[in-house]
Amino acid sequence: MALYLLFESASGYALFHAYGVDEVGQSVDAVRASVLELQRFSKAVKLAGFSPFSSAVDALNQCNAISEGIMTDELRSFLELNLPKVKEGKKAKYSVGVMEPKVGSHISEATGIPCQCNEFVQELLRGVRLHFDHFIDQLKPTDLEKAQLGLGHSYSRAKVKFNVNRVDNMLYHLYIHMVQLRQKLGHQYGISIYPLFWEWYSWHFPELVKIVNDNYIYSKVAKFVVNKSDLAEKDIPPLADLIGDEDKAKEIVEAAKASMGQDLSPLDLINVQQFAQRVMNLSEYRKNLYEYLVTKMNDIAPNLTSLIGEIVGARLISHAGSLSNLAKCPASTLQILGAEKALFRALKTRGNTPKYGLIFHSSFIGRASTKNKGRMARYLANKCSIASRIDCYSELNTSVFGQKLREQVEERLDFYDKGIAPRKNLDVMKAAIDDITNAVSEDGGGKEKNDTSAKKKKKKKSKAEADGEEMDLDKPAKVAAEADPETEKKKKKKKHKLEEPQEKEMAVHGNVEQDETPKKKKKKNREASEDVEPKTATEGKKKKKKKSKTEDDDV
Structure with a gap:
């Protein structure tokens, strides 16, 4: 069975005929060694057809289709043009070797061309890729390198642009940054910014650590106090606003009066204040990052969140x-x-x-x-x-x-x-x-119902208008029919026939309308008061007589 090799290059589709290669008895290592030599490989593999791409955009589209395992119309026409034709009802006496198994399965399903993808075919295609510029005379090595470079850049750019996980990548880096920031602030690991700030400021005001336990509030109080000797009774309300507890504010003021810490120079106090501001900024930044993480998680994975x-x-x-x-x-x-x-x-x-x-x-x-x-x-x-x-x-x-x-x-x-x-x-x-x-129907159902009702009304209106136009077209004939006295008599007779059974039923049940005349009322009352049994008895006698007559006739 003949073997053809389909190679997708950056410049176009190429089809090679491997007529001097037999897979039976050939090891992959031997083929790998023979592929490296151009003279041996060119004797076994010959070019059967080549179809260049029309533009860089066409090359990118073909490359995207091949990566997704889809056979394009250009590839199908190229294969049908260069491969031997097979008669109807007969099997092909050749097979096509492809690099991607998905492409081969799609080709065999769409066209019926048998395809194969194994290590033997992949080694042969590797040799084709290695010596591709030697098989095509009009193609220079620099042209092929330029086409490969341009196609590689455009393909990578498209993959990055249309990456399905591009939003997840932001979440990944965000969480890593939050972990590093938490380690830096010293929430969980080792000696870091918070413990360093406690140790530094505790030389000046050691009693503050026992009163204020929260790191962020501690840095805010340290920035507000700076020098413990400047605290007085007037500072209790602003301290209470910072801490949220007036008793703790009073305790801080009293502890500052009897503090055992050493005094610091003005330059040291300025540096402590700047350090406190930095700690506050990092804490606020971490809070903002956490809020951003919450919103991002609710957008990306609401159910998991x-x-x-x-x-x-x-x-x-x-x-x-x-x-x-x-x-x-x-x-x-x-x-x-x-x-x-x-x-x-x-x-x-x-x-x-x-x-x-x-x-x-x-x-x-x-x-x-x-x-x-x-x-x-x-x-x-x-x-x-x-x-x-x-x-x-x-x-x-x-x-x-x-x-x-x-x-x-x-x-x-x-x-x-x-x-x-x-x-x-x-x-x-x-x-x-x-x-x-239910939620979707509540959001968009009302609008849809209103739209459908409006459409129905429009349809009814259009039908009524159409009927009105037809009636207007037939208006002279209708007027003539109404003017004819015979048609009016027929209508009255029909109306009278329809009303009679209703009046009879109402009379039997005693539901007579008030518009009836007194004569009709008397007649109906008389009919209602009459006894029905004699009639039924006479009818029974008549039936007996008829029966006796029929029996006599039979005798």
């Missing part, structure tokens, strides 16, 4: 790399995300694997009992996986699913503690979908 919180959700997304990567992770991987070292150590030593990673920082794990922490982590990881997939692939920006999933986790906690049976996941998801449909 409502389920597990902003900080833990951001940690999961940043550790996975993006929201799409987190959505691709199964629940078992998400459960131990962040505990990779412990996992591989346990696998190496054949010990117990970890039950949770970053998900341990959720409040649900802390609320569960010791024996149920592993179960709760597994269940919460399952719900987080569902929430992340909904956020990644759903077009609606809603947190309804996250709220319902959070209710499920609360019910599971009650089940472990109190034994109350939780709801099924199917029922909860149906309730969430109903809530979303």
Whole structure:
């Protein structure tokens, strides 16, 4: 079977005929070694066809289609033009070797051309890429390098511009910056800005640390006080406004009067004040970053945020790399995300694997009992996986699913503690979908109903106008018909026939209208007062006589 090689270069599509190569009995190492020599490779592979791209935009479109595994119309026409034609009802006696298996499957589905992609074909295509400029005479090596460079820049620019995870990258860098800022401020790790500021200012006013515990408020008070000897009774109201407690403000003033700290020079006090201002600015900046993180998480992953919180959700997304990567992770991987070292150590030593990673920082794990922490982590990881997939692939920006999933986790906690049976996941998801449909109908349903009613009214009006026009066209004939006395008599007769059965029914039930004349009333009363039994008896006698006659005739 003949083998053709499809090569997608930066300058155009090329088709090569590998007539001197037999895959049977050939090892990949031997082919790899023979590909490097141009003389041997040119004897086995010949150029069968070449179709250059019309422009750089066309080259970019073709490159994007190949990367997505799509066969374009240009590629299809190129293959049909250069490959041998196959008669109807017969199989092709050749195959096409491609580098991308997705492209090969699409070509075989659309055109019926058999394609293959294996190590043997990839080594041959590597040789084609290595010696491509030698096969085409009109193409110079510098031209090929320029085309490759331009296509590479445009393709990379398009990938960065249309990156699906570009918003997630902002969230990733934001969370890393927040972690570094927290480490710098000394919230969790080592000696940093806050402890340094306490130590520095405690040489002047050591009693302030015991009165004010909050770092941010401590820096504000230190900037306000600066020199403890200047504090007086008049400074109590502004201190109370800073702290929010008047008793603590009085305690600070009294402690400043009997403080054991040493006095500082004016230059030292200026530096302490500047340091306090820097600490305040960093704290305010961290608060602003946290608010930005909350808004960003509600925009990117509202369901995951409502389920597990902003900080833990951001940690999961940043550790996975993006929201799409987190959505691709199964629940078992998400459960131990962040505990990779412990996992591989346990696998190496054949010990117990970890039950949770970053998900341990959720409040649900802390609320569960010791024996149920592993179960709760597994269940919460399952719900987080569902929430992340909904956020990644759903077009609606809603947190309804996250709220319902959070209710499920609360019910599971009650089940472990109190034994109350939780709801099924199917029922909860149906309730969430109903809530979303109701919310959408409330937002846009009224407008749609008004639009539909207005359209119906317009249709009715147009129909009525059309009927009116037709009636106006037939108006002379209608007037002539009304003027004809015979037609008027027929109408009266029809009307009289329709009204008679209604009057009879009303007379039987005694519901006679007031407009009836006294003669009609007497007649109807007489008919109603007459006994019906004699008539029925006579009818019975007549029937008996007829029956006896028929019996005599039979005899």
